[in-house]
Amino acid sequence: MGLESLDLARWQFGITTVYHFILVPFTIGMSLLVALMETLWYRTGKEYWLKATRFFGKLFLINFALGVATGIVQEFQFGMGWSEYSRFVGDIFGAPLAFEALLSFFMESTFLGVWIFGWGKISKKAHVVVAWLVMVGVNTSMLWIIGANSWMQHPVGAHFDPETGRATLDSAAAFFSVVLNSTMWLAVFHVVTSSILLAATIVAGISIWWMVRSANAGGIGETEAREVWRPIARWGMTIMLVAGILTVASGHLQGQHLVYYQPGKMAAAEGLCSGESGALALFAFSDCPTDIQKEGDKWPVVEAGIGKIPGVLGFVAHNSFQRTIAGMADSSERTANLFEKIKAAEPKSPNTDTAATSGLKGQGDVADYSWAPYAPPMLITFWSFRLMMGLGVFMAALAIIGLYQTRGGKVATSKGLSKLALITLPMPFLSAMFGWIMTEIGRQPFIVYPNVDAFDENYELTNVGLGGVYMLTGDGLSGVVNPIELLISLIGFTVLYLVLGIIWFRLLVRYSKEGINTPAADGGPVSASQELTFA
Structure with missing residues (x-):
């Protein structure tokens, strides 16, 4: 049937x-x-913060x-479709996943139950504390998951055991190396700030929509727009600006970290096929040419992008307009050379006369990725990088225009x-997705990227065991799951x-349209939001 297990598994x-990561940053932020919001209600006594807590709390739940x-x-996919990967990295990858499940998930789910059912049953102060404990649980859960993924991007602390053919952690110090991984903490910083930006965009966007609608309705609607929706909207837009800058x-x-640890990914994101350049390409509509040849000891500079701005890429990568970065072909060639050194230095397998295989069992599928064997797909990496950044323009525009139109006590x-x-509203979700x-695409063709810390300048x-911890994506696939099962x-x-x-979207729309008050929740008069919604 022409079905490839690897493609289907990918x-x-x-x-x-x-899909999962569309939901994750919303939850985190x-x-x-x-x-x-609940803390502001507790500290100021302003009722609209309580209403905002309940309203946006529904969307959070x-x-x-x-x-x-x-x-x-x-979790099941790791052990089924990608069982060879799990076998190779299970000693390392399983540890942060276990911490996430046993500590963070139980913490967040337990205190979330208290938060949901504790209204009126525990003190206000205790309820606020529970809200913060939920936040801690959610964010530490994220920390362990990002830690596991970051190890795949930069496998620190582990060494390759030729007797078992697995990557292992042999000490507490090695585990703490995983926890203190620089790639992990940079990723956590980026995920947290972008998640806050996403959540603040949702708060600001919905509040602005209700403010405008209520104000144009007049009467009680104008009062609600001024006293409820305007302060919430301005609060959300202020957080948007701060989170956007961060x-x-x-x-x-x-990005600067990737230039050193994953240079191929950054080269692909900038449309730099080979050679060295410091020019930033704005657009790219074709992949890298396949007929590039070496000139002496260097590749000729070939860039797939157009509309280049000189020096900007050097600043992005090195904070210097005079610097350059290497292209995908150069990075691929260097990676191939590193593999040769690892194979030459590996100890002999105890059961054979050949060197142990480390994480690279074969190179049968690497040529499918690009014209350079160890280069990622250029166009996907290039455009996902630009779409991620470009969609932020909408968020910046909303925050700046919204704050301007609501300045000086004005209601927009x-x-x-x-x-x-x-x-x-959908832009931060799409940005996170891209x-x-x-x-992930920029890491290809590796599922565990080689660690350059195993080499000197x-x-x-310099470290054979660390150098042996890497794996091609195709080598992580299960050998017993057939294409039909994967297709089904x-x-x-x-x-x-x-x-x-569809259910998620309809529920968010439904509860957003209900407004900030509901008769069942408050037992009082219908608000302007409800009059507008149910009229």
Whole structure:
């Protein structure tokens, strides 16, 4: 039938991961904002903060439930479709996943139950503390998951055991190396700031939409727009600006980190096929040419991108307009040379006369990725990187325009601002999705990326055990799951996730349209929001 198990397994895991990560940043960011809203209510006594806590708390709970459901599936995929990967890295990868499940998940789910059912049953102060404990649980859960993924991007602390053919941790110090991984903490910084930006965009966007609608209704609606929606909207937009600046800063630090640890990914993200350049390409519509030849000892500079801005890439990568970065072909050639040094230095397998295989069992599928064997797909990496950043323009525009139109106690009535708020709502979700695609596709063709820390500044191998910890994506695939089984599960998960996505979207829209008050919750008069909704 022409079905390839590797392609199907990639699609299956990619679809579930992208869908799951649409939900994750919402949960991370909103857990903090809801805790802040409830704290503001407790400290100021202003009733609209209590209403905002309950209103946005509903959206948080809907998202949390769907996030848990979609995340569980990935745990099974590691042991089924990707069992060879799990066998190779299980001693390391399993540790942060176990901490996430046994500590963080139980913490967040337990205190979330107290938060949901504790209204009126525990003191206000205790309820606020519970809200913050939920936030801590959510964010530490994220920390362990990002830690596991960051180890795949930069495998520190482990060494390759030729007798078992696995990557192992042999001490507490090695485990703490995983926990203190620089890649992990830069990724956590970026995920947290971008998640806060996403959640703040949701708070600001919905609040702006209701403010404009209520103000144009007049009467009680104008009062609600001024006394409830305007302060919440301005609070959300202020957080958007701060989180946006921090997101740019954290992304900049991550990019500079990648130049050293994953140079092929950064070269692909910038459309630099080979040679060295410091020019930033704005657009690219074709992949790298396949007929590039060496000139002497260097590749000719070939860039797939157009609309180049000189010096900007050097600044992005090195904070210097005079610096350059190496292209994908150069990075691929260097990686191939590193592998040769690792293989030459590896001890002999106890059962054979050949060197142990380390994480690289074969190179049969690497040529399918690109014209350079160890280079990632250029166009996907290039455009996902730009779409991730470009979608931020909508968020910046909403925050700046919204704050300007509500300055000096003004209540915005512009329907154009209301439309901009609605258009902006999906943008942070899409931005997070493209960011994750760039992170994972740009790591290819590796599922565990080689660690350059095993080499010195002259790329001489100094740590054989650490150097042996790497794996091609194709080598992580299960050898017993056939293409038909993968196809059936791929279709099943895709349809299931589509249904869950529709339910998620309809629930968010429904509760957003209900407004900030509900008769069942407050037992009082219907608010302007409800008059507008149910009229």
